[in-house]
Amino acid sequence: xxPVSRAVDSLAAQYILGLGDDALVYAQRLGEWISHxxxxxxxxxxxxxxxxxxxxxxxxxxxxGELDGTGRSEDDLAYFRDEREFRNVHxxxxxxxxxxxxxxxxxxxxxxxxELYAALRASTDExxxxxxxxxxxxxxxxxxxxxxxxxxxxxxxxxxxARMQEALAAVQxxxxxxxxxxxxxxxxxDSGLGVxxxxxxxxxxxxVRGVVDQATLAWPEESRxxxxxxxxxxxxxxxxxxxxxxxxxxxSHPGATW
Amino acid sequence: MSTETGQPERSxxxxxxxxxxxxxxxxxxxxxxxxxxxxxxxxxxRDVYTRRQEGVSIWVAxxxxxxxxxxxxRDAFFDPAADKVxxxxxxxxxxxxxxxx
Numbered sequence: 001x002x003p004v005s006r007a008v009d010s011l012a013a014q015y016i017l018g019l020g021d022d023a024l025v026y027a028q029r030l031g032e033w034i035s036h037x038x039x040x041x042x043x044x045x046x047x048x049x050x051x052x053x054x055x056x057x058x059x060x061x062x063x064x065g066e067l068d069g070t071g072r073s074e075d076d077l078a079y080f081r082d083e084r085e086f087r088n089v090h091x092x093x094x095x096x097x098x099x100x101x102x103x104x105x106x107x108x109x110x111x112x113x114x115e116l117y118a119a120l121r122a123s124t125d126e127x128x129x130x131x132x133x134x135x136x137x138x139x140x141x142x143x144x145x146x147x148x149x150x151x152x153x154x155x156x157x158x159x160x161x162a163r164m165q166e167a168l169a170a171v172q173x174x175x176x177x178x179x180x181x182x183x184x185x186x187x188x189x190d191s192g193l194g195v196x197x198x199x200x201x202x203x204x205x206x207x208v209r210g211v212v213d214q215a216t217l218a219w220p221e222e223s224r225x226x227x228x229x230x231x232x233x234x235x236x237x238x239x240x241x242x243x244x245x246x247x248x249x250x251x252s253h254p255g256a257t258w
Numbered sequence: 259m260s261t262e263t264g265q266p267e268r269s270x271x272x273x274x275x276x277x278x279x280x281x282x283x284x285x286x287x288x289x290x291x292x293x294x295x296x297x298x299x300x301x302x303x304r305d306v307y308t309r310r311q312e313g314v315s316i317w318v319a320x321x322x323x324x325x326x327x328x329x330x331x332r333d334a335f336f337d338p339a340a341d342k343v344x345x346x347x348x349x350x351x352x353x354x355x356x357x358x359x
Contacts, residue, residue: 039269039270039292040292041291041292041293041302041305041306042302044302044305044306045301045302045305048305048309144301145301148297148298148301152294152295152298
């Protein structure tokens with residue numbers, strides 16, 4: 001195997017940082033479900049999904065520290081950056097809400113990630129290609145989990161149908177940001193390291209639409225307002241609270257290990 | 259979902275989980291869990307019982323579908339076999355030239 005390139009490429013690092021931050025922040029949110037799921041079995045399922053995402057984040061953030069020339073570790077990046085330096089989309093930082101909301105969010109996010117990683121297996125960056133190959137099997141399962149639940153809640157009782165419909169509408173304003181191209185992703189697509197987020201939209205939407213149809217739900221209307229700015233470090237109100245909870249131990253006791 | 263009495267079921271039904279390990283020949287009972295239906299029970303079993311690569315195959319069965327012997331019947335069921343040692347194949351000599359036995 002060829003040695004891993006250590007040349008500084010800050011746009012590539014920015015691109016991978018966005019992917020890593022998506023996984024890291026959503027892992028943190030999903031961890032909140034432990035002891036809050038409808039049954040202990042679902043606590044386990046969502047914790048497993050979160051741990052898969054955390055593993056992806058670790059590998060991706062580690063690569064960022066190599067590519068941006070700073071040599072920062074995964075922990076440096078996770079615990080010692082401030083809100084404006086995080087590049088995750090708004091979808092993953094939104095507060096934990098009802099179970100239906102979580103399944104709608106997971107359906108969109110896992111389906112998006114599945115298309116993303118399937119494409120990134122051909123990345124010119126061997127680390128990124130390796131992470132994508134392993135993660136693809138994980139997100140395949142995440143997508144299946146969300147799909148199974150949306151089908152059951154949508155095609156379940158009147159109450160579950162209505163709640164699932166509301167949840168789809170609540171998630172809708174955060175979907176478009178997943179597929180927005182920016183300077184970092186354009187450069188990454190040009191060099192063959194990454195893919196244009198907009199290129200993932202048709203396949204992602206097709207899967208979600210299939211699930212929504214089969215679940216006897218209506219496709220939610222496009223909202224007039226929609227989230228934007230996450231990839232530029234502009235976040236919504238819940239992000240600060242999430243970071244405080246995620247980072248405060250590491251910042252209170254720098255260098256602590258266990 | 260409702261029970262036979264017509265009351266809505268407050269909790270998901272119980273499922274028994276059987277896992278076959280990598281080197282195992284048969285599925286072994288590993289525990290039980292709750293799930294709304296068989297498809298979700300398989301997935302829950304994957305999440306609860308195979309997190310550490312314990313298995314390559316899972317069976318689930320509704321706990322209520324399993325007919326089990328009763329502890330009250332134990333004497334009648336199992337004790338009569340206790341003094342019938344002749345049912346064990348230990349009372350004949352195996353010729354030396356019989357292979358693979």
